[in-house]
Amino acid sequence: MTDLQSQPVSAARGAFDGVRHPGGAEPYYVASGNEVEVFGTAHAAGLPVMLKGPTGCGKTRFVEHMAWRLNRPLVTIACHDDLSASDLTGRYLIRGGETVWSDGPLTVAARMGAICYLDEVVEARQDTIVVLHPLTDDRRLLPIDKTGELVEAAPGFQLVISYNPGYQHALKDLKPSTRQRFVALEFDFPDAAREADIVMHEGGVDRAAATSLVRLSGRIRALRDQGLAEAPSTRLLVSTARLMARGIPAAQACRVALVNPLTDDPDLLAAISDLISATL
Amino acid sequence: MTDLQSQPVSAARGAFDGVRHPGGAEPYYVASGNEVEVFGTAHAAGLPVMLKGPTGCGKTRFVEHMAWRLNRPLVTIACHDDLSASDLTGRYLIRGGETVWSDGPLTVAARMGAICYLDEVVEARQDTIVVLHPLTDDRRLLPIDKTGELVEAAPGFQLVISYNPGYQHALKDLKPSTRQRFVALEFDFPDAAREADIVMHEGGVDRAAATSLVRLSGRIRALRDQGLAEAPSTRLLVSTARLMARGIPAAQACRVALVNPLTDDPDLLAAISDLISATL
Amino acid sequence: MTDLQSQPVSAARGAFDGVRHPGGAEPYYVASGNEVEVFGTAHAAGLPVMLKGPTGCGKTRFVEHMAWRLNRPLVTIACHDDLSASDLTGRYLIRGGETVWSDGPLTVAARMGAICYLDEVVEARQDTIVVLHPLTDDRRLLPIDKTGELVEAAPGFQLVISYNPGYQHALKDLKPSTRQRFVALEFDFPDAAREADIVMHEGGVDRAAATSLVRLSGRIRALRDQGLAEAPSTRLLVSTARLMARGIPAAQACRVALVNPLTDDPDLLAAISDLISATL
Amino acid sequence: MTDLQSQPVSAARGAFDGVRHPGGAEPYYVASGNEVEVFGTAHAAGLPVMLKGPTGCGKTRFVEHMAWRLNRPLVTIACHDDLSASDLTGRYLIRGGETVWSDGPLTVAARMGAICYLDEVVEARQDTIVVLHPLTDDRRLLPIDKTGELVEAAPGFQLVISYNPGYQHALKDLKPSTRQRFVALEFDFPDAAREADIVMHEGGVDRAAATSLVRLSGRIRALRDQGLAEAPSTRLLVSTARLMARGIPAAQACRVALVNPLTDDPDLLAAISDLISATL
């Protein structure tokens, strides 16, 4: 896992700033198992990685942490319905009357040996996802249709994708021929103790407040059988804590930062309000 | 909430006039709770805000008021089905035979530390909404796919979105992974006294007329169980008052400015006409 | 209602001829109520107007009449499925190797303080309609996404939209958040005497012929319960009268100009033919 | 109907050859009623005309005949799903590095006072059809969105559309607001004697052969209740006659030119073959 850290970062063809270069402070991350080791081994073995888990449970932070730890640049791409293959691989621009090629973020990442993170990859169109396939092979190639170039990924390059299996996309799912190209790590919300640590660290409240927010969150998650679309994320607890730390009363902070973002359903809102009164 | 007011407004890259610069008269706004404090705290804590509530209840006015109060520029974007990510982040134009980049309104807002208000955000396509995600993180970054630039939001930048949970969009809803990134403030129609104040102030009628319009409005809102798609907004009452203030008889002003805009259904029209006769 | 008539018409940016400039003969219009006064007051109060009513009942003529009466230029836009926001606000063109901006009709109207009439507005896409919203506010602003300019409507500008509530568009309707921005005037076919006047004036026939066409039209309208999609408009009566005035026999003129345009259904065609025989 | 024939044909802006200029031999047309007089009167009265009737019954020939008779140029546009408003009104082209405007066929026709014939107009998209509306008004204007020009139709201009009410387009129909703008002439297959004349004249066979083809056609038309999508057109009889006139035996000519084009259904093919054996 360390032999790649000393490799030079090769220069990208073209001016691209959208990369988080290695170095800087260690991104805060508390491991829940040996995901750090497995990711590092997959990186060393040249295997791409898929992160499965719910919204706001720390997948993005984990990738930032691993890029720091492996000393690799990080390229992040938020996927959506409209992300085209060209948005990933690059496009022709007109400069000085000439058509010049401009690398896209995936191409930049492949050339410089970066970690390339595609967030919520199921949101992308199939054609975008298929572009990733040759990069997951042994050969680690990125064929660029428009130029005919066959980019070989530099050492240290790794493809990472995330998705949330909890969404019920009848029409959107990863095809087996895509899924089976990735080592898949499961993520879930941290356990209560670890979540309280995070809320304290990131939200700026004391342990008592953090613990009580985590306890409240646990009770709200139990409402998922009653129609709650998704459980409250650690992110929401941190936001609530931040408002409390700046003087907003706890009940109101919970109302605006924890409850309202979860649902518009009056019955669920009332049930959660009761939970808040009972818990805080 | 005040420490940001003295920050200089950084220059945008390119010529963009679509910004309401700070200063000028205080936009008229009567608070219904402590929404001013919560919004200010969220702004200070770097948390984005979502405004939930029905049409015409004052969400837009509230944002204008807060931008004035926080002394920040305001960029407003009306969302619709066709709003592309490029409409937000920017696009290449041809100038003097060269392709030059032109910042979009979201990029301008991020660079100058403005409040960026996306009205009726559920109307936008998912790809547009996903572009907002990195700006809601701790890092407050706006990656621009087309140029590869990673814009860091200037201090004072804040993302604000509004939406109306009353609409029944089977196919259109905010995904949990989007919702859970925002502190959510609820809005509703003002109470009768406050609404009468607004109608007087903005419609130019005396208190008696304003009060009777508010009373009428309350009775019409009770018809929502009979098929009325949406309750009459404060905006409608103000329009009606303006016509009355210019000499249109009350019954006719109500007919054209309050009733006709609400529905085309003959039964509902008749029921509302009866209410008008009985109330005015 | 008269204080705006003396305002100068400000110069539009760019060459735009699609405007009916004020002046010329008074467009023929017979009022059915006090719609002239209400429209004038709404114009004076800066309130946008919606005209509701069936096909061919005189909505367009009314707007022409009001533009003449208020001495304002008139910009008319026929809405359709494919009308984009750019078609309204403007677009970039290439001139002399440069990208230059060209105002669209809505922008032209806003700059010169014209009356801007959007005919059959429900036909337009939501994104087009949403572009209108900021112009209906107190601030009367038109933000142009592509240039970042924020156009403030000149005095005298007024937005007018029309739509026909009789169509059953399951999928197409004005959203409440749009409807509630307009003062709404109802239109219907003129009463028999007024319609006969119009048919005489515009069709060039004598009162007897005009009266008998109006009587026939009334009987045909009674067939709407038997499947007739829409009642015959005054426009059809005028066309029929014109053919008669040029020597086509009444029965045949009715067949080609009144009956055939209404339906292809053999049963309805027969029923209407019987009505013609019985009436003329 | 003759006073327009002496009007000069005004020059079109730009190079457009797709016009059938007046003059030349009289296109062969046998009237079935007084459609020639009604069309001429509608032309004189400035009223647009709609031709309703089945495939291949002579609508196009009638328009050619009328253009010859009225001494007007003729512009024909075959409508289809993909015909855009720009295809009708014109578009910008790049010439010598400049964007120059090029009139579309509808604009050319309006400028030169031609008869503009839109064949199978229901096939066009609504946005294309809506573009026609202002040309059907009293004012006979063609607003060109892209340039802002308001073209006033030259004297002699007339809009003619055709459509086949027999098709069952659940989703495609002319809206009442379009239909009611046209004088509508009904067309049907010619009666037997007139059809035999046409088959002789255009197919090059003697009266006996022509009569027997017409008789066969009448019997086939009676099969429409058994699933035949559309009756055989006069056009098919002419094609069959042409093959016969060049030596193909009658039965085989009927098979390839009359029967096979009508249907692929084996049962219907057999039934029609029986009819051929019994008739010829």
Place this chain on the structure above:
Amino acid sequence: MTDLQSQPVSAARGAFDGVRHPGGAEPYYVASGNEVEVFGTAHAAGLPVMLKGPTGCGKTRFVEHMAWRLNRPLVTIACHDDLSASDLTGRYLIRGGETVWSDGPLTVAARMGAICYLDEVVEARQDTIVVLHPLTDDRRLLPIDKTGELVEAAPGFQLVISYNPGYQHALKDLKPSTRQRFVALEFDFPDAAREADIVMHEGGVDRAAATSLVRLSGRIRALRDQGLAEAPSTRLLVSTARLMARGIPAAQACRVALVNPLTDDPDLLAAISDLISATL
């Protein structure tokens, strides 16, 4: 049928190589009836032709044969969903900073009097098909919307389309107004003796092997009632023969070149394998 053979081939406007010029060896074709005479007569009479029949039964070869026989150039266009009218008629290109027009294959064919063959025409969009209509009229005109030119087809030009009535395209069918413009020749698989001749001639096997492949094919065609989507074409028999002629054992050659291309259904695959064992 011979008087056109001496006509010069007129020069196409622009550089177009996609034409099979006349001359060369006679394409191998064994007639099954008098289709050669009927096609030649239709060509002489200026009538367009439609070829109906299943996949791989020789329609394309027949057109090549007729082009050779009539000494006309041949332009072939494979139709598909995405074939636009511009792909047929031509488009503007930028050359030396100017927009220059480039003829499409249909325009080239019309100018040079070629036979223009549109293969699987039902696959094309309606707008593409409608473009063909004016070329099937007496006037044989091709109006080019984009340039306004009205191209008159040169002598010898003939439109030929093919389609397979066996496909069950619920949504795709030729409209009667298109079908009735063509003389329609039916094609089917050749009879056993003729098919064996073809397999010998093109596959390079002896008569015994060819006969036994044809016999096998006949038995497989009988499985169409059991779910086989389409019968094996003569093309498949030729491929199988070619593998056999190069030493692949008959059973395996049948498996890969005759059976596997027909279906993926395990039951059908087993049934066909049994047939092979029983037949060869």
Place this chain on the structure above:
Amino acid sequence: MTDLQSQPVSAARGAFDGVRHPGGAEPYYVASGNEVEVFGTAHAAGLPVMLKGPTGCGKTRFVEHMAWRLNRPLVTIACHDDLSASDLTGRYLIRGGETVWSDGPLTVAARMGAICYLDEVVEARQDTIVVLHPLTDDRRLLPIDKTGELVEAAPGFQLVISYNPGYQHALKDLKPSTRQRFVALEFDFPDAAREADIVMHEGGVDRAAATSLVRLSGRIRALRDQGLAEAPSTRLLVSTARLMARGIPAAQACRVALVNPLTDDPDLLAAISDLISATL
């Protein structure tokens, strides 16, 4: 099969690097039958080949092996929904103010006599697939619509497509007219002994570990009746082996590299975990 190996590789028109040139080490491939001979014979006979079989069973490796063995360049194209005909045949680019043509990968392959491999061809749109048809004929032509050129495939050119009949694409399937143009080879997972060899060779584990992974895989494949969308591929076993070879414990390596990529279903995940405990 060897006479083509000495043919020179003709130069492509334009700069295209996306080709795997012949030479280099033999790609590792263990044949399961005589697929090598059949492919070689089809290549010699000029017949295109279709590879049918599940994800990750070695189809791509087989093509690489055959290209090496036949000493031909290899062009690989991953098919997807958005792959246009232009992506295959080429497009016009602007260079030095001129429009210049740039060959696409299919054109390059045809010109240089390469093997052209279209992976997962059913994913492509029909229009893309139809472009392949003329290359599968005797004439081996590639008509390029945009330039009018008719490219004749160089000797040694061969079209190879793959698809997975296991997917249930109700709306996506190869049309018979496409299928029947290919010799079709069936692929399946290798037998246990051969699969263990592959896992050892590519995964870097000893025979015992490889054999136990293969045994586990066999048991998991038996779960397909319980809802498993697709069987674990040899690719997954290799990934698992690689993690094990780098020190990740077997159970955890199976969890992340074999089980998680297969499914998100909790019941299936539990069942597979039980299998792992019982097998390893």
